[in-house]
Amino acid sequence: MFRLMLVLLLAVSMPPVFAQAVKAPAPAYEPTVGQEGKDVVWVPTPQVVVDKMLDLAKVTKDDFVMDLGSGDGRTVITAAKRGARAMGVEYNPNMVELSKRNAEKEGVTDRVQFVKADLFETDFTKATVITMFLLPDINLKLRPKILAMKPGTRVVSNTFTMGDWKPDETAELGAGGNGNCNESWCTALFWVVPAKVAGTYKTPQGDLVLKQSFQMLTGTLRTKEKTVPLEGKVRGEEITFKAGGKEYRGRLNGKQLELK
């Protein structure tokens, strides 16, 4: 009798324990396109555009790629699949956790890092490539910091511009372009941080005056015979310009301009 009562007592006390053991796992976090973000909502970059952005930047295993506002981590993960080290900066902690899970699924955890942080308070000076899909006014706010980065740093933005700093290259993948991208937000814009080269230089080819607006160069070249206007570009530390019907290439070496 005592045994029976004990069994009954145990049975009564079992259900909550049992209920706990079979409790369904919490559903995985599913982001919604257009959901609020700190400064910009989440909309993912179409994968063909991510691929093109990294193609334009010629990402290799030697790069350190930083995606500012990294969403579900797709750009960071794609860069890591190309062998690069990559970091995503994302304000939404759920997206950070989702990115980590996605990186695990793709087998790239050893090369990626996702941090929960505000991109405006993040030091990205160590990046060799910056990727972003933000908004024109955010790009403009970031522009002074980006222009102060090491010359040659590559920057790629999905669709949004950088004001009067015109892109070095643009790839249109939507209906107006090669049509590979069937969604919205299908334009990849690419810039290379230019060295600051404005100034006057004495070179074997003549006296050079360079004026600079972002990567665009104007100025004059004065030889023994005449002074001619010049037009050119600076891409990282490489300078190219045309003057008097001739093409010149050069590189700033400290304060010295080496021209060919």
Ligand SMILES: C[S@@+](CC[C@H](N)C(=O)[O-])C[C@H]1O[C@@H](n2cnc3c(N)ncnc32)[C@H](O)[C@@H]1O
């Ligand atoms: C348009 S989505 C782009 C996501 C991803 N880069 C891509 O191309 O698929 C912008 C992302 O930036 C995040 N974000 C917004 N403001 C931010 C801030 N101040 N700091 C960090 N992340 C931010 C949003 O949560 C969102 O995930």
